[in-house]
Amino acid sequence: MNAKNAFLGIDVGSISTKAVIIDDSNAMLAQEYIWTEGNPIGAVKKLLGLLEKQFDRDAWQIVGVGATGSARRMVGSIVGATIVKNEITAHAVGTTTFHPEVRTILEIGGQDSKIILVENGIAVDYAMNTLCAAGTGAFLSSQARRLGIEVEEMGHYALQSTHPTMIAARCTVFAESDLVHKIQMGHPREDIIAGVCRAVASNYLNNVGKGKKICSPVVFQGGVSKNIGVVRAFEDLLRCSVIVDENGHLMGAMGAAILAKRSLKRTLFDFSVEKMEFVTRERGCGGCSNNCEVICVYRNGVLIDFWGNRCERGAARA
Numbered sequence: 001m002n003a004k005n006a007f008l009g010i011d012v013g014s015i016s017t018k019a020v021i022i023d024d025s026n027a028m029l030a031q032e033y034i035w036t037e038g039n040p041i042g043a044v045k046k047l048l049g050l051l052e053k054q055f056d057r058d059a060w061q062i063v064g065v066g067a068t069g070s071a072r073r074m075v076g077s078i079v080g081a082t083i084v085k086n087e088i089t090a091h092a093v094g095t096t097t098f099h100p101e102v103r104t105i106l107e108i109g110g111q112d113s114k115i116i117l118v119e120n121g122i123a124v125d126y127a128m129n130t131l132c133a134a135g136t137g138a139f140l141s142s143q144a145r146r147l148g149i150e151v152e153e154m155g156h157y158a159l160q161s162t163h164p165t166m167i168a169a170r171c172t173v174f175a176e177s178d179l180v181h182k183i184q185m186g187h188p189r190e191d192i193i194a195g196v197c198r199a200v201a202s203n204y205l206n207n208v209g210k211g212k213k214i215c216s217p218v219v220f221q222g223g224v225s226k227n228i229g230v231v232r233a234f235e236d237l238l239r240c241s242v243i244v245d246e247n248g249h250l251m252g253a254m255g256a257a258i259l260a261k262r263s264l265k266r267t268l269f270d271f272s273v274e275k276m277e278f279v280t281r282e283r284g285c286g287g288c289s290n291n292c293e294v295i296c297v298y299r300n301g302v303l304i305d306f307w308g309n310r311c312e313r314g315a316a317r318a
Helices: 042-056 072-079 088-100 135-146 151-158 174-182 191-207 227-238 248-263 311-315
Strands: 004-011 016-022 030-036 060-069 104-108 114-121 120-128 218-221 242-244 278-286 293-299 302-306
Touching: 004 042, 004 088, 016 042, 016 060, 016 248, 030 042, 030 072, 042 278, 060 072, 060 088, 060 248, 060 302, 060 311, 072 174, 072 293, 088 104, 088 114, 088 120, 088 218, 104 191, 120 151, 135 151, 135 174, 135 191, 135 242, 151 227, 174 191, 191 227, 218 248, 227 242, 278 302
Parallel strands: 004 060, 104 218, 218 242
Antiparallel strands: 004 016, 016 030, 104 114, 114 120, 278 293, 293 302
16 A cells, blocks of 8 residues: 655644644644743654654655744754755645734744734735733733732633733833732732733734734634633724634644645655754854854764855854
């Protein structure tokens, strides 16, 4: 029996690393979501080990690999990706595949967030957060610890509130200071948590979404989309329903896998990279006035890829 084609998509971010394996009809054959823990190479190797346990090699063969996320270039080199794309493209492709009528994509992850505007299935505009983290998952996690609850419980508490506390949402420092003040004032916990969820949504719209025309249908994805309190806050502020895909936290990886499927380039992927040793090093070129910082990736001591050079002198010295 001949194995059918499958496609792997990997999304490596600063907080979490995600991957999916799909078939020709975009059905998921395997999926994983783990913490990056400051070690993207280690996270990818661990992720592949977990995926391999779910994957039926007798029935399927992976013939295309897509990589996205903040560490996409390095990860793409390690896994031999057939296509490497930025997060905007991957999220847009993944979301429009499953929600073809979408006009606005809201995405909030652990340390970053983005908005993507779509027209006729094509991303036409986008924006990402810059310095402020008050509209991200990291902010929610830190406030959950302050309040003595698990971050996964915040949405449950928020829905119990009938009078959300007003929390300053201009930036992390102001929000945390105001939160402490409201705790000391004796505001009920559920009202404070509802206020925090609303502050995240408000900060996002006032910063990432500033100047953007947000049109319905709206799809909310990323890890924070699992917080029903934030979902409800967006619906109140936008005055429209917000769609949350059950696999929204995997949408970047899904988009990468779909892009790999669409690509004409093919390769056989066999999971062997999880047992290999990878090292990255940064080298100052010094070959010309550009003084490029060249990033080199080694597999078992052999150079397999490099980037950062702006001329061929940097390539020669890598």
